[in-house]
Amino acid sequence: MLALSVVAHPSPISFSHALAAQAAATLREAGFEVREHDLYAEGFNPVQPVGEALNTASDDALVERHCEELKQADLILVFHPNWWSQPPAILKGWVDRVFRLDTAYAYPEGTGLDGVPVGLLRARAAFVFNTSNTPAERERGVFGDPLDSLWKTSIFGLCGVDSVTRRMYGPMAASTAEDRAGWVGDVRELVGAAAESLRG
Secondary structure, three states, X not given: OEEEEEEOOOOOOOHHHHHHHHHHHXXXXXXXXXXXXXXXXXXXXXXXXXHHXXXXXXXXXXXXXXXXXXXXXXXXXXXXXXXXXXXXXXXXXXXXXXXXXXXXXXXXXXXXXXXXXXXXXXXXEEEEEEEOOOOHHHHHHOOOOHXXXXXXXHXXXXXOOOEEEEEEEOOHHHXXXXXXXXXXXXXXXXXXXXXXXXXO
């Protein structure tokens, strides 16, 4: 089985990277093939050019590679910090260019672009792991936790992935080594359980 892992944090020593490394190791131990992508290290271009306006094909070989792996993935994992209750711009651009028409979703025959799309992704589950300096209670109470709706409903839900698990870890600035070890353990347990379920 194939897992697609995408991390979007500018620092290669970030906690997002540590979580992604743990998830990948757990999945490989469970027999998964894991395709890992660090968007910053790859130099992924988040800007969709004019020629991609119809959003069904790209001249960018890296975009095409990501699209193909997204279509093939049985499990999708995304790791990113919470910036202004949003993903980093590079990750938003990744979604814009990779979760595209006829790759991640389509419109039923006879339905125009104003109709209701159907999801095409084969992945049976997705995980989104966020880091933040905003306490979870404040994120929910003051800001309404827009990342939760974005990933579960607007992106993965629309594209046909029904099982979406999201965790927010932090505040990172005040975290201890014990806190971080516990969060890494949480990722290991969640991903390990999902791997067992998917393979079962």
